[in-house]
Amino acid sequence: MNRDIQFDDAGKLRHFLTVDGMSRETLTGILDTAESFVTVGEREIKKVPLLRGKTVVNLFFEPSTRTRTTFEIAGKRLSADVINLNAARMSVTKGESILDTVRTLEAMHTDLFVVRDSASGAAHLIAKHLPPHVRVINAGDGRHAHPTQAMLDMFTIRRVKGKIEGLKVAIIGDLLHSRVARSQIHALKTLGAAEIRAVGPRTLIPTEIETLGVAATSDMEKGLRGVDVVMMLRLQRERMDGQLVPSEREYFNRYGLTEEKLRHAAPDATVMHPGPINRGLEISSGVADGPRSVILEQVTNGIAVRMSIMATIMGGSEERI
Amino acid sequence: MHDAGRPADLIKNMAAQVAAQKLSKPVLIGIHSGGVWVAEQLRAGISPAPEFGTLDISFYRDDFSRVGLNPQVKASDLPPVDRRDIILVDDVLHTGRTIRAALNEIFSYGRPERICLAVLIERPGRELPIQPDVAGKSLALSANEEVKLSNDGGELSLDVVKI
Structure with missing residues (x-):
């Protein structure tokens, strides 16, 4: 392009x-x-x-x-x-x-x-x-x-964390259909994030993502371990034609962000989501409305x-x- | 060449003129960057020390369509101005366009009782009907001359340069 x-x-x-x-x-x-x-x-x-x-x-x-x-x-x-x-x-x-x-x-x-x-x-x-x-x-x-979304995400991170350089960031969920994730990855890299991880089921992680310098994993615990920022993505059911996710309950069990899974991240980890959120699918209400969430600040x-x-x-x- | 004088002396002179304005509990507002430097020093000469604010007029400039946004734009930081007396401070009054922009911005925060304009140096070249109430010094500069205020760790100095 x-x-x-x-x-x-x-x-x-x-x-x-x-x-x-x-x-x-x-x-x-x-x-x-x-x-x-x-x-x-x-x-x-x-x-x-x-x-x-x-x-x-x-x-x-x-x-x-x-x-x-x-x-x-x-x-x-x-x-x-x-x-x-x-x-x-x-x-x-x-x-x-x-x-x-x-x-x-x-x-x-x-x-x-x-x-x-x-x-x-x-x-x-x-x-x-x-x-x-x-x-x-x-x-x-x-x-x-979706470059303006990525910029407001960078702005929000910078306001909460004081900087972007050196941060470990996990981008979680449906990266395959996500224009937000692509723009986030480019912005995070340019602004000096130390580590960017892509976390989600293999069917929802684009194969070429590692060429962008992103480490891909389908293991939620491994992906979350020690990260400073958790960027959740919306599961874009309206863009899915095939069977990319097993069932909503199973997806939530494995990849839905809950307070329990969030314990693997850094103690002061910030949780973000571009909205609109699917509660109980990619994120629990407890996390979305909890003290780590900056979802409304993003808006x-x-x-x-x-x-x-x-x-x-x-x-x-x-x-x- | 013109002798612009020592800023410290000029600011002392300004403080005396400000006192003669008989303002009631004024708010002192400096315009970025030179006006803020002058306002900080002027504040020490006013008793009791007035409330302080800073103004960056980048969002109100009339040349935005031609030259774009100043990349160094700072956030304005004003105390409440509604129904207050205000001393608006800048380093040099030249065309008057900066002051026009500053007045517009101040009115976005409220309706002041009175605004008094205090400048370190007043020089010819006005393009708008704006005049100072307080001036440290008047310099009869020609169109190809400029007066510049610099700040070296709080030590202000003035230089007249040809452009």
Whole structure:
């Protein structure tokens, strides 16, 4: 996949499509800026004028609650006009192609598209076919990437642990269908995590994952031993066509995160989940709602991180028109 | 060349002018980075020592569309400003655009009773109708001259440079 289109000729970030190939400096810059946006959410007037007069279209060809909502809030706190389109219910069902939909919206002077689609590479495709002053953020494409989720996860880890360098991290569950896991792995590696483990049934761990420098295991105890951060993934039953997991009860018994299994991790281990959670399937309610869980902090942090990404790619756009 | 003077003397001069403003329990707010340095030292000259805040106006700049976001942006940290008297402090008043942005940001936190503008150096080149209430010194710089404040471990110094 072509990642050069994320940067302009001067090396400035103009689209945010994948964290794969981005420098540590770029990622750290986004996280640092997000810290300042956190305080905006704590003010009397939770708005700054950076994107005043800009139009942001949330173009979601797949359902989403938290990602779409936090992008909407992020855009509004930056003073942009935000339009939400659940395209699955619109023109696409009438046979219009994605690019025709995007071109139509571009003709209405959209400045930034936030795109989610079930096809890998959809956001790249759109970015390639738009004029240079229009920006694109990937809000999840197929099994490929979900870079803003990975960034809010990195932000949350950094806030809780103070750093990412040197941490041991286990990513647990359905890695096969997970665009979140792919983006997390790239971000963790770039930001200097000491060890990344992929834990889950063999049927749900992609075979090529070890080429990314990730140690794969189907042994939950071994995978959890001594880790600082436990990143749970949602079991994506809607994407499974074959028999990839035996039964839900057996899956929970072996891979569901419970307080008992969590004892194998470091005593101060942090538990994360991108949501929506399947309680009693990949995680017990006791852990999800327990003191180690930062699942709701992840949602809150998503706003500041998405504001940071939007402001970073939209700044300085005028010169290129 | 212009003699910008010693910042410590200018700040003493500013403190006397601030006293003449007859402010009631003011909040002292410095603008990052130079304004914060000046405000910290000015605070020592005001009795009783006022509440303190810092402002980073990066999110309110009017050149965001042209130059983008300052990568060094810091979080603003303000005490409650609603119905308070405020001394807004910056190092150099030049075009007035920084002050415009700072005023906008302060109003996102509440409605102050009164804002008084205190600067270390006031120079020509205004692009907005903004004037200081308190100025350490006025320097008649030309368009190709700039005055810079630097901070060496708390020791402030001023230099006039050609650009």
